[in-house]
Amino acid sequence: MTKATEQIEAKKTRIVLIEDEEDIKDLIIFSVEKLHCAVFHFESAEAAFIHIEKERPNLIIVDWMLPGMDGIDLTKSIRNLKSHQKTPIIMLTARDEQADRERAFEAGVDRYITKPFSPKQLREEINALI
Amino acid sequence: MKLTDIEPFKQIKKRFNRRNFKKRLVKLELFTEVIPDGVVLLDERYLIVAANDSAQRLLGLPDSAIGEPFEDHVKVPRLRNYMRGEAANKEPLEFTSPIQKDSVLESRVFDVDQKSRAMIIRDITTLNRLLTMRQSFVANVSHELRTPLTVVKGYLEAMTDPESSDDLRLGLIEKLVAPVARMESLVQDLLLLTRLESNPVPPDMHEVDMASLIRNSNHEVQGLLRKKDTLTIDCKTDKKILGLPKELHSVCVNLISNAIRYSPDGAEIVVSWEDAGDDKARLSVKDHGLGIAKEHLDRITERFYRVDMQESRGRGGTGLGLAIVKHVLRRHNSELKVESEINQGSLFFCEFETVERSLR
Known part of the structure; x- marks a missing residue:
């Protein structure tokens, strides 16, 4: 990578995506391609947390149901980091009970999108948050 | 209050002569003893006038409870409030059995006459378990369908976007194959399972x-x-x-x-x-x-x-x-x-x- 492209890459919006289902991960990456962001994908919350703590992404998209730590606990852990109290978090999940939404917002997510989702809506939400 | 003071009882008594009345009473008693639901008759002070075997078994009432306050023997505050409330058009009350923590009981209260009430107690543990199973089954099926559906819906949206190129559209068609196959397997498995369950003996081996x-x-x-x-x-x-x-x-x-x-x-x-x-x-x-x-x-x-x-x-x-x-x-x-x-x-x-x- 040349220095110029490196600088362009560095300026791109950095999105961390935590999703364990490969097909959904591909769809999300495809959906946000148009926004020209850099997507860093993780299958587990634990691995994502280490990255988030160090790299400071501009936005986080997290699934609720993950192997090991779930999306709710990850959101709480992120909000406990001083540097990430305002980092936008979108929860993208199959759970669509009202009680689930409330739990997610209590944990600290900014947007709650249920599957099946519209890629266009996801792009609009991301644009509104960054 | 005695059982014989209750209005419907008096009416039955009027309709029969003494001998027939006794016969009828024995039949009635037998009838209440064989039904699996519990029946408790209460007077205006909520003293137990009568309780069949099932009621005694479900609520843990001893024989000596007859003539004593219901609340002295059944310590379920919700049931107490329910029993004392208006009886008409009341939804049944669900509560945990006072003697068996993993059993769920349902109670209904009816006015028998101005001074007495009947309480029906039913064990709904199995029914509840079946309902829970049905709910979780539907939730599971929807959850399993949601992932492939998300993929199909997402790519379809991109395919119908007028800004998408033909090349992109063609490329996306391929991505629909796997999720559609997944939904197909789920439906096939569900149908197979239903067929297996409803037809336990194979017709020809x-x-x-x-x-x-x-x-x-x-x-x-x-x-x-x-x-x-x-x-x-x-x-x-x-x-x-x-x-x-x-x-x-x-x-x-x-x-x-x-x-x-x-x-x-x-x-x-x-x-x-x-x-x-x-x-x-x-x-x-x-x-x-x-x-x-x-x-x-x-x-x-x-x-x-x-x-x-x-x-x-x-x-x-x-x-x-x-x-x-x-x-x-x-x-x-x-x-x-x-x-x-x-x-x-x-x-x-x-x-x-x-x-x-x-x-x-």
Whole structure:
């Protein structure tokens, strides 16, 4: 990578995506391609947390149901980091009970999108948050 | 208050002469004793006037409770409030049994006359369990359908976007194949399971050459194998059994695909068909994968039961495989057995009567 492209890459919006289902991960990456962001994908919350703590992404998209730590606990852990109290978090999940939404917002997510989702809506939400 | 002071009682008494009345009373008593629901008759001070056997059993009322305040014997505050409230058009009250914590009871209260009330108590534990099972079944099916549906819906939106190029559209069509196949398998498995459950005895059994059936199943799972995985078929006997080839094929495919899914890369899976003595033969599938903890073993054949719900969804499968296996084996007078150890692997096996024995 040349220095110029490196600088362009560095300026791109950095999105961390935590999703364990490969097909959904591909769809999300495809959906946000148009926004020209850099997507860093993780299958587990634990691995994502280490990255988030160090790299400071501009936005986080997290699934609720993950192997090991779930999306709710990850959101709480992120909000406990001083540097990430305002980092936008979108929860993208199959759970669509009202009680689930409330739990997610209590944990600290900014947007709650249920599957099946519209890629266009996801792009609009991301644009509104960054 | 005595039972004889209650208005309907007096009316019945009027209609019969003394002798018939006694007969009628005996019949009535017998009638209340045989019904499985509990009936408690209360007076205006909520003293127990009468209680049938079922009521005594469900609420733990001793014989000596007759004539005493209901609340002295049944310490359920919600039931107390319910009993004292308006009776008309009341929804039944659900409460935990005061004597058996895992039982759920339902109560209804009716006015018998101005001074007395009847309380009906019913054990709804089984009904509740069935309702919960139905709810969780629907929730599971919707959850399993939601992932492939999300993929299809997402790419369809991009395909119908006027800004998308034809090349992109063509490329996306390919991405729809896998999720549609996944939904198809789920629907097929659901229908198969329903058919197996509603029709327990197979209509006509054929002589099945298990060794070649196992080899055929081997072809079907090839697509699941990763580069380093090995699948060995070891047929030590050519014994045949009576059965339904299609169903037995689904047993083999389900057991082998599970072994692959729940093993890390480089899985070594051995499928055997061997003599089990006494005109019996044994099918077994052994892996060296993740293994299953003891506490889950009894439940793995339940529909959609996953040892780690969140982790195993990513491993594919419909969550119905072992439920199908269980039902097919039951139809073939066999039973699924499992030996497993965490991080060591699992051995799934079942025994069948061979043709010689079945024909005897």
